[in-house]
């Protein structure tokens with residue numbers, strides 16, 4: 008029994024019968040479907056169909072004039088084994104893994120400490136995590152460009168300390184820095200949600216049973232907060248793997264990553280089938296990791 | 309539930325240090341950016357005294373202003389559509405059962421977790437195929453349609469959380485008190501989920517204003533948005549003008565956060581009521 | 583006179599659960615009617631069907647003679663006080679109370695006037711502007727009551743309305759509800775799982791179990807003449823002794839003891855004899871009064887619990903333990919565990935129920 012946007016269809020009957028009940032049930036189901044339909048259709052047209060098109064394109068042939076939707080082949084997928092492509096895939100994966108690990112290392116103690124605080128402090132701390140989460144991603148990456156720039160604060164500082172003109176901009180380190188900066192909130196939030204839900208008495212009990220704090224972390228806190236660890240890792244790893252803006256702003260010519268490589272296929276190389284195949288790989292990684300996550304009993308991302 | 313216990317003192321100090329480190333990491337770059345945007349020096353990163361010149365430049369730049377107005381138009385339209393579709397779908401998912409519900413539920417999650425680049429590629433190919441068939445030019449419509457495609461999911465999830473927290477007995481109480489289903493929605497459900505709808509709208513608006521990659525892929529002549537414009541500038545090099553525009557975008561984001569926190573507080577208050 | 587609520591052959595099935603299983607029930611106008619039963623027995627479902635929040639799978643449901651089984655809730659002349667009140671958190675007390683009137687298109691001034699009257703009736707004057715969250719549990723309960731009653735329903739439905747209140751407030755509200763109902767003369771259908779509450783408040787009680795209606799009757803009927811073993815066991819504390827009917831006057835216990843127990847059942851029927859602890863007298867062996875010879879048993883005291891105003895004995899009678907409650911003030915003698923005793927009762931205070 009709830010509000011609905013569909014006018015009530017009348018089912019004529021005086022005395023209740025199983026048919027009447029079934030008809031009402033049916034009517035309610037139809038109302039639900041009817042209400043879901045606009046968004047459903049929208050996503051079907053602007054998400055599912057595009058998805059199918061990407062898959063279709065990845066099997067198409069590239070010609071001099073563009074893409075020919077015939078002569079189906081798996082050349083684009085074969086090219087994933089090319090040394091150049093393999094390098095890019097490897098480098099992207101490595102960078103994404105490092106980014107994820109750094110985020111975990113920073114976020115776990117952060118989220119843990121946050122959940123030991125009073126309600127008021129917790130909420131305040133949360134607000135100050137949410138602000139960067141909401142702040143324009145491009146601008147936040149750009150800020151690092153300014154800091155790491157040729158005579159920005161970073162080089163001045165390193166010169167002052169006597170490290171010489173250490174140059175970070177346009178290196179992998181700068182890209183990792185930008186990615187961590189960009190995605191750290193995505194790690195903190197699910198971790199905090201998972202840790203906060205744990206009953207503190209379990210930890211106390213484990214402190215009674217185990218000698219050290221580390222063991223209680225290892226055997227109680229960590230397993231119980233695992234859903235948060237996995238959710239946060241997916242939320243950091245997947246977009247890092249597909250990052251495009253960050254390497255474009257902070258990375259150099261020699262640090263092409265998967266995301267930028269895909270963009271290149273479309274905006275300059277005009278090799279759409281190959282670009283489609285690369286996108287599909289990225290999507291497959293995402294789908295596999297989320298399916299694994301839900302299989303392992305995770306509920307929300 | 310009793311909270312998590314206090315860590316030991318050395319551990320505690322390390323943890324506290326980590327907290328400050330993370331906050332420093334979050335906010336120092338933003339602060340630096342804001343400071344340099346007032347620096348009277350062509351040389352970005354060098355302090356040359358206080359000036360508002362770069363903001364004035366932004367005001368004088370018709371390209372930047374055009375991009376800003378494009379961004380706002382797209383954000384407003386896509387937010388409105390996404391809020392309507394997302395809210396109705398949240399109602400359907402939270403209050404009804406129907407065939408295909410699980411598939412729909414899963415489908416709604418995908419635009420959230422899919423990387424920007426992939427979604428951009430999908431929509432690029434889709435719109436070029438569609439343009440081949442129907443013959444239209446890319447621009448406002450294609451960008452807006454794309455932004456709606458990812459915003460619906462965010463709105464739907466935020467509104468759904470709010471609906472899940474609302475006692476559905478309230479709707480029954482309303483119809484028991486002679487309200488029609490529509491009146492029950494209008495007078496009871498809608499006001500109670502309003503904070504969720506506003507939160508979802510702010511999120512959709514922010515996401516639309518922030519998007520670079522998807523927009524860059526589906527845009528057409530004359531429809532450069534502010535982030536795409538800025539991104540283009542950045543790739544050419546760093547200028548004080550970008551600093552100023554960035555700070556304006558930053559302030560806009562902060563304003564939206566503030567708004568969402570205010571509705572969050574309203575949310576908290578009415579949660580208390582329940 | 584037409585019944586306020588007339589239910590005939592109503593069944594409600596959820597998938598393969600029969601939440602309500604073919605019940606017949608008639609509630610008179612002006613009656614305080616309680617529906618009693620353990621959790622999950624189908625009380626709420628029955629109430630929701632009367633309200634229209636659930637449609638019966640089968641059966642006829644009439645309110646003052648009019649078939650309403652297929653009408654939506656807003657077309658039925660009944661109102662509900664919900665289990666946890668379901669007050670609208672975003673509305674003031676006044677707006678909550680006048681909600682039904684406004685939905686019924688009563689003009690604003692009349693609606694406000696009536697709402698104020700009801701708020702006064704439930705003694706909440708001066709709280710019109712408050713939000714539900716600013717009220718205590720008892721006050722919220724009154725708002726829920728006023729919100730339903732302001733519409734002058736022909737029948738008021740209450741689903742465990744006192745369940746969320748603490749004991750003292752509960753007892754206070756029981757009295758108030760009862761007098762309110764008398765004053766208004768509206769039928770109340772009151773759902774509860776608390777038998778004491780049902781016994782003290784209701785004119786009539788319906789006992790439900792597993793979706794079935796086991797017995798409908800006055801509190802005396804239900805307590806003193808339970809229709810079957812479940813009702814006897816559920817209402818108050820009782821001893822149930824398995825037996826077989828010998829003739830209209832006698833039954834035979836499992837160990838062969840013959841007891842006097844008037845009953846209308848054919849010989850050979852398996853029955854249980856219900857014996858309330860407070861109806862049983864206890865004394866030393868050989869002191870059983872002559873007139874109770876055929877309604878007595880011998881046993882050994884197993885334990886004694888001192889309750890202040892009463893003494894609770896557990897007496898072992900061969901194969902069964904019997905609970906006996908003796909008045910502490912008037913007891914001539916107190917017994918200790920191990921004492922050999924006899925117990926007896928009035929032939930009118932035992933009650934035979936079919937299995």
Ligand SMILES: Nc1ncnc2c1ncn2[C@@H]1O[C@H](COP(=O)(O)OP(=O)(O)O)[C@@H](O)[C@H]1O
Pocket residue numbers: 596599600601619620621622623624625626627628
């Ligand atoms: N909407 C429903 N869907 C499925 N089963 C239900 C539903 N409502 C009630 N039931 C089942 O019907 C039975 C009776 O429930 P209810 O009427 O709420 O019992 P009571 O109010 O006496 O505790 C229970 O077994 C319950 O699980």
Ligand SMILES: [Mg+2]
Pocket residue numbers: 622625626
């Ligand atoms: Mg119930």
